[in-house]
Amino acid sequence: MSMDNKVPEIRFDEFRVKWHCLTLGDNAKFTKGQGYSKGDLVTNGSPIILYGRLYTKYQVVITSVDTFVTENDKSVKSIGGEVVVPASGESPEDISRASVVSEPNIILGGDLNIILPSKKINSIFLALVISNGRSKKILSSKAQGKSVVHIRNSDLADLEIFLPTEYIEQTAIGNYFQKLDSLINQHQQKHDKLSNIKKAMLEKMFPKQGETIPEIRFKGFCGAWENKNITDVSKIFIGLVTTMTTSYRSQGVLLIRNSDIKSNRFDFSTNPIYLDRKFADENANRKLMLGDVITVHTGDVGTSAVVTKKEEGSIGFATIVSRPNKNIINSNYLSVFFNTDIHKNFAINVSTGDGRANYNLKDFYKLNVPLPALDEQIAIGDYFQKLDALINLHQQQITKLNNIKQACLSKMFV
Incomplete structure (x- = not known):
């Protein structure tokens, strides 16, 4: 990248206007989540985002939530489009990450800093900027604490970010990474589904201790092992x-x-x-x-x-x-x-x-x-070979796409 020219190393061809710098505090409003911890989670209730999710299940854009609480009167809820940043974490590097909450009416738990960007800043682009490159390093340097570090809204307000002057370019960058994440997620889901099938079949296609016949076997095979x-x-x-x-x-x-x-x-x-x-x-x-x-x-x-x-x-x-x-x-x-x-x-x-x-x-x-008989052994071996080949194929795609994503994250921002 070139700080003098204020343009990233890689850029979409249709954009030519230089990027510019602004202070986030002059172009956003800030608030905080309220209350709630892991101990408040219930099986059914109101959807909630706790700050730990940004570590355990990080997504640039959070579109759905699988954690719930019993709602109280002081709850802070999303309006859709805000950016959330954890207020505490284990290390300065970990804490400098941000996600967009895309849906309204999701409770935002305590220890979440909430940013409501102005119309000049695309929310997804802002989350990407905070989580990567120059801005991430600056924000990490502001983290306070030893065993647990903290980031305040005032630290976020002081943050200077470089961004495209044209909002349409911010949107294009955000959309690009959303599509990459979507592809990675699709392959991950298929990988996990196949891995679960493999685990289940490994349990059911071999006799349990003390038994001589498996729970599941291919059609045409019979007799004790x-x-x-x-x-x-x-x-x-x-x-x-x-x-x-x-x-x-x-x-x-x-x-x-x-x-x-x-x-x-x-x-x-x-x-x-x-x-x-x-x-x-x-x-x-x-x-x-x-x-x-x-x-x-x-x-x-x-x-x-x-x-x-x-x-x-x-x-x-x-x-x-x-x-x-x-x-x-x-x-x-x-x-x-x-x-x-x-x-x-x-x-x-x-x-x-x-x-x-x-x-x-x-x-x-x-x-x-x-x-079992040799022909049944061969059928079992072939089945798991094919299953492993599919699992490995999806893993290779996940690795490839993640490498592309990391390379782009390092070169598409100033």
Whole structure:
């Protein structure tokens, strides 16, 4: 951005007029919410916004509310279009955030500063300005307190903000970020819905303890499941546990750490590590094969993923490796079972360690795996693969859109 030219780095093509600076106190009225705390919340009643919502469920524009209270005579209600800023918070950075209350007749609880901007200022644009960039830094510097910090309406009134001279440009910027938030929210809702379906199916598609038939199973399959010990269906070994930092390289043979293993997938987005090829070849007996199931030994114990073509030939670092007997058990099915609460609870209960849990091999050997026929295993594995692919797709879109949003927030304001 250029402070001299008073224009942001990124701008919509149709706008050319320079931005200008104004003091918020000269262009807005201020008030405060009244009373109410979390202890006043009820299941049904009048809708209310408490200041904590701006931390736990932040939205630039609040269009609906899922918290309620029994209304009293001193309540302060929204008229629609005001901007609310928390009056207290845990840190200066956290407290400098603002939301627009789009609907009227919503109670505004205590510890909320309320801004009623003049017709010169678009409410959504103002909320964005307060929550990002230069104005956020200035407001954060005004926060008073130690364990709990406070922002007063007088601090907001003193705030100087840069904004487009043309109201239509303010509106265009506000609308742009509203659409981004709407897309992010749509993907988040689909992601959460699919994740809930997955959780429910993981609970219902495996027999409960003491039972031999699951609550839900695919059409065409019948008969009781059997239990087999993990050592009867897979070859088990541990990944390398030796010190190997001197063999780390920027490229070479991929090293899979416990932290890289997620539920039915791998995530190498954070500082992937590779091993010197000569060192890896010297430990060729630890190289992973297509279809191996890798389980977290330290940390989020029990979480597992299947080695695909992308990870084939890599080496695990202190991970538990199961190499399934393909005539008895399907790799995807085994990974799905490892990620159920049945197995995760078993892993947690037998784990040792004070800080980070350790799932020891001697305990892993005691694990029994519920087994349907191989064709039913394959159907279950395929189902959860498809479900995971959809969940991951929405997560990727959420991440992508959030990255776009953050980049634009840093470049579309002065």
